[in-house]
Amino acid sequence: MLSTFRRSFIPAAWLGWQIESNWTDPFLFLTFSIVKPVASVLILVFMYHAVSTAGTESPIYSYIYLGNAFYIYVGAVMAGASYSILDDRERYRSLKYIYIAPVNIPVYLFGRAVARFITGTIAVVITLTAGVLFFGVPLNPAGVDWLTFFTALLLGVVCLTCMGIVIGTWTMTIRTEPWFIGDAAAAALYLFSGAIFPITVLPVWLQPLGYVMPMTYWLELLRRAVLGEGAAAFPTLAAWSNAELFGVLTIITIAFAIIAFAAFRFFDRRAREEGMLDAQSNF
């Protein structure tokens, strides 16, 4: 079992990094690594400044900025699984060969997610640095609770990878415009995760969806770790302790791991029944 894990994970992680990093020279790679996340956060920064008179001292500013920054991982890791499947199936036409190799496909997707996690981390660091240097985010590295931060980050990324496996294996069964699925799912979950606004802003009947989303608790933990006392200004989960947040996040992660396992078996069978492993969606 361990050898299957190693055989599935390590080449996948190596391959993922090759694909993510070698499409251009290092200077252009760095340029685009900066431009994309900074532009994404600038949209929210300008939206805020267009309507608010409170300035960057307002807690809601930090809330939006940090939520958007860490949400980069959702697009990178969760949507990334879908992209990995599509890259292999459509761009490189190698999915069928990987499938018939003695590897574990979910573990393979885990491995591919590593490279996305690395590129996502580059984007997150750049976004946070830009926030501190240019956009007035009150973030003090000396005040960060690093243990809570890394523990929450790791747990959240595992959860995102499980969600990514669900999306990725679902993607295998879709032939029409599958490239949009991962990003569309990540963008839709933006609404329910408390990333850029507290879920209490949502209509009452929609708020339960926010409480079911793992990202809600994950982002809350990350904000608390990074902002410390400042995070107390966000009322939504203020009554929950860190331990409770970790507990809920862990339970949801385990649930998604089970869902991912079941989803893989279901979509895998469907994809093979419908001959989708070497399909091409281009038209």
Next chain:
Amino acid sequence: MHKPMNALNTYKTPDRGWRLFIRTMLARAYPRIIGQQREKAWLFFETFLPFLATVGYIYVYRAMQAPEDYIGFVVMGGAMTAFWLNVMWLMASQLYWEKETGNLALYIMAPNSLMAILFGMALGGMLATCTRAAIITILGVWLFNIQFSVSSYAQLFLVFTLTMAALYGLGMLLSSLFLLWGREAWQISNALQEPIYFLSGFYFPVKSFGFPVAMVSSLLPLTLGMDAMRQLVFASGPTLGFLSVEYEIGILLALAVIFLIAAKYWLDFMEKLAIKEGTLTDRRR
């Protein structure tokens, strides 16, 4: 016993010129239109999910207690992203996939125009694009009770038409990159998506940029297109507009003409360059 292939002997002269252009355009649109009828999963991924993403930005403004017109701005921006995505991903970068599947060589080798192929791709994707834009607009207006105050339907129609013309011209200019490059062009298109959303002011008035930056970003057709539409559609639009609607219509007209003409010459130039460099049939790079 062998029968001679008689059908090859009987035909009318194949179409040329603008007839061939139209025929090519419709033929290339056909696979898209038919594909969307045959597999309808896109209805969920390309309409409902993007609507939810738009709603996310609406609630950001609600959290900031923004004026209600800003909610309308977000709905308009969300609807217009459909057209940007059509241009970039259903038209321009499609050349990348055509190259990968070997169809690009067949298109280039045929006596038609690459512009016709690109128009066909865009036309074929219009069903999904318009559905997406319509769903976002209708649901957004209905659920969030957005109020309109349209000052001129004629100008609104003109602005929208010119914006689309300029946008598709720009898209064709960008598509030529895919003749020469492979994955680099794909990654660059992907990386430029958020900067385009930002600079075009999809969700906020571009007046916020200040004059110099707003002028530069006006080179993107959607910038002035949406700015003009906001001024024409929302009560607070004129106060938040960058330039007057008349000026913006003038600039959009110029952009449309320049981009469409430039696209024709640039596509021809890039095709010749790709033929010289031997990248038309490069795969998996």
Next chain:
Amino acid sequence: MPNSFAIQTESLSRIYKIRGAKKNEPKERVALSDVNLEVPRGEFFGLLGPNGAGKTTLIKILTTLLAPTSGRALVAGYDVARQTHEVRRRINMVSGGESSGYGLLTVRENLWMFGQFYGLDTKTAHARIDELLAVVGLSDRAHTKTSDLSTGLRQKMNIVRGFITDPEVVFLDEPTLGLDVGASRDVRHFVQQWMKDRPGRNILLTTHYMVEAEELCDRVAIINGGKVLACDSPANLKRRLQRDAIFKLEVSPLHNGALTAFGGLPGLRKFTHAPQDGKSELDLILESDEVLAGVITALTSHNATLLNLQKREPTLEDVFVDLVGMSMTEAEKAGA
């Protein structure tokens, strides 16, 4: 522009720059060097050579997909670099091992679509589709989505796509690659009939299958390393070797020392060696039958046992060996 030649090349060359070449590595690769060809109208012309010889590069230039580095090429009387549009109206191409069109469309829909790109009206397109599908035996699959077809059937559809526009010149780039024996035979039969029905039209076929070249082509150009080594009808090419004696020997496994000694034998013009399971196969081109005795003596002196001996007529492979000094397989390995 009337021209008695369907295809003409004058000193045609193509050099590729190698991206990312390291310091001591070559920065350029010569794909074609000084190719001069004249193919009269009505001829079925073949281009025979190993993988990497330059066949596909030549086809890409002639079909306006690649520009030559130097020299000139004319197709149907038009310059491929300067009169691209005129060339494209008169040609079509089918590549082996590739599918064209979109999997979501049916055979008929894909063919109709490609017909539109050449300006065919719908009625004519469907009439041709019906006829050509019947000829290749695909009529019953006209409404099948191409993603549901086997490789062989997809290639038949691809073949029909190449002919539906009734081109003056059709370029077939290894059209039977990856097809089974039956499908390959059907394709060859189809192209032969098309040439019979369309006098004055041309097919340029690239292949590394000798049998295909011999069966189909009026003339064959043998190409290797980007250069055309010989160009004539298959019969005339083989006649070059008629004076020679060609033998195929099977012997017990030979070591390298034996092969080296072998190479210096008087009267042995060329030979190729292919190790097999438990034996070695030798293809010999000798100046005369009398040389054979010396060959067998040499083999025996190196403790080799003769297992089988066969005299045969020269093939195009022998012509290739005579020109290049090695078999096509060896030439591919050397080129790689």
